[in-house]
Amino acid sequence: MDETRAFDQLWVWRKPRLARALAWYREVACDRMPAKFRIAVTIPADLDPDTADEDALLAELRRLTPVFLERRDAIRRGAVALAAPAAGPSLLEVCVALARRMLTRCTFCRWECRVDRSRPSKLGACKLERTSRVSCAFHHQGEELVLRGLEGSGTIFFTSCNMRCAFCQNGDISTDKDNGEPLGARELAALAWLLRKEGCHNINWVGGEPSIHLHTILEAIGLLGRGFTPGEAELRRIGPVLADRYGWYEPRAERGRYAGAFNAPILWNTNLYLTDPVMELLRVVVDVWLPDFKFGPGRCAVRLARTPRYFETVTHCLARLAAWGEDVLVRHLVMPEHVDCCTRPVLAWLAAHLPEAPVNIMDQYRPDMFADPRSPRFRPEYREIARRPSARELDAAYAWARQLGLCFEEVSFEKSRLFA
Template sequence: MSDLAQLRVWDDPAIHAALSWYLDVAENRCPAKFRIAATVALQFDPAATSEDALWAELDDLTPIFIARWQAIRAGAPLPPAADGPSLLELCRELAYRMLTHCNFCPWDCRIDRAAGTKFGACKLAAGSRVSSHFHHTGEELFYRGTQGSGTIFFTSCNMRCAFCQNGDISTDKDNGEETDPRTLAAMAWTLRREGCHNINWVGGEVVIHLHAIVHAIALLGRDYAPTRAELARARKTKADRFFWFDEVPGAAVYDGRFNAPMLWNSNFFMTIESMKILRILTDVWLPDFKFGPGRCAMTLAKTPWYWETVTRNIALLDEWGEDFSIRHLVMPNHVECCTYPVLEWIASRVPASPVNVMEQFHPDNFCDPASAKYRDKYAEIARRPTHAELEDSWRRARELGLQFEITSFERHNALGM
């Protein structure tokens, strides 16, 4: 048992129940989903098959995958990996097909990003850029543990949040280093072998990089080991490169092969097609649920269809029996229009989910009066939330019976070992 499993946060029955699969994979008691996907064989070459046929095959194989996943959760052994194409390669091929008429998110731009001659909402072609990767010690306790969350930060976003605290990477598509899937796999491989409890795919927004991430995970599922050149390229964005982390290869394997829980840390503004692919590969999900059902997502993030998209996707996680926790950022002057409806929806639809009702909002990007980028139209959020706004938010979460206090207050309460 590692230091992660010994944290007192797991003594809470609600947290343990909601995140038990994640913990088992982090502890290498179970294989990650990508390892299971590699055991589900295809009977044809996905590269030589039409996209419609690929989607039909995904629909046919998903119940087989789910049954195998549930059997492994109940103690069944992991079958051998398929010798030929598997569900891993099917997911990779589908992600690249989607890239040619990009529908990763509800903007549904239908741009051929592989060609790179036109650009959609995310302003990206096929290339993906990484701003940094590192042992993240700022995530929720069950993710950061004692060794950090193995975070890979992508640039660009499909939303335009005026207050984005990562505005330097979300609004600048040229930030960071252009990174291919093999180098991404090298980053994940290194972080896990250095002791990180998970691989945390985050941005910006990650769904706009779905093809590259799925490709990297497929490599890891096929016993990828980085070359020296790939490790050197990965090192360029290692934000904690001045700290020494001993490699502990035995802490990164299940049954002798690389293993790590995949954490999808997202604004959740993505299509059902993206969700279907990620269902096969994601061990634990971290949706960010910011805005209520009114016009706030349009006013503050220039994002239509926000409420219906995010609520649909979170409801799918519950329907699918996935491990997940939810983040909600309390914003000044948006408690009644955003915080209350978000918390009430969670209470009515996914009441068992751990929720982080966050107090970390500060004026940044276009709503920071000290910034040259400041815009007067964002004056309503150009301050921190008041103590009263935060207390009102937490009181409402408490009245609704949400599982939020340990997740939201663990730093204050020093919950740990």
């Protein structure tokens, strides 16, 4: 049995709620449907993306999005076949150009710093200029079964973040903006291409936060939509970030193809601290969303992650995903002493607004960085989260999720159950 068929037959897909919630993603992962970027590139744009300004590009994105949705729906129903890429600029190039323009007054995330990252004299909250750096790329075998499947989730791990979680378990990557290798769009496209050809079930853009690298990622996806195949030079340049054992996975040309060209589900692994235009941009390229939803509506996000307006921003973005009918898998990390103030309101909000989305209620919190009592960086103000969550706290979280009727057990408890 090949890996696509094996993925398609995983026991999790026999769970009706999970299969319904992630139906589009599964079809794209199995190459029975084209990824959204493959559809976006077939829709002609009515302006020149190289010369149009930000307002014109945003207006064009909004004009073309209903066309895109109609086309995707028709393809999904089997009413039309995927067309060839547009001869001139397409919706996909509009997205690429819009992100490039936005970089000059950056509003990629809710900090809305409006700094010019293309000619930085002043940096925003993420401390990034235009360069994107990748810490590593690999077949991630630790993601949820629907994502890791048998061959792994094709993870591209960016440095830096726009949040400041005191307990971050990737603190060396998320807080050190000079970590990793600077890679351009061609190298990112080469990474995505290679991971998919090696059998990964999706391309998992993650950090830190991928959205703060939106311009480079969209440019890479734009290349993939136009038939990019990496050459020797790109493959050589991505070598230092490939973290899998050399030779362990063998790329095969026939993998990840739809209608004769490259195909892969785009997975956005995000804190969802995003602005409306970025959500709209991502809507036409992201096949499956993997948002974190950590903090409740009180002051916990400010105190523990120095992030203002967290709850209102994340719920606003999640409500948009619900209204758009997107494939979403939400993650919630149970933290010690934060079941009442965070876990309960987060899960209650999900039950009220995204009741069918699978939720991974995660038990793996461990204190790190400023919350690690064994570290010289430990700060006493984080004492309350300087331990793992207790069994009582985890049980309370699960009991609450059960009471709310959330779809969580299949994705929260499946690690020991690959075949069933």
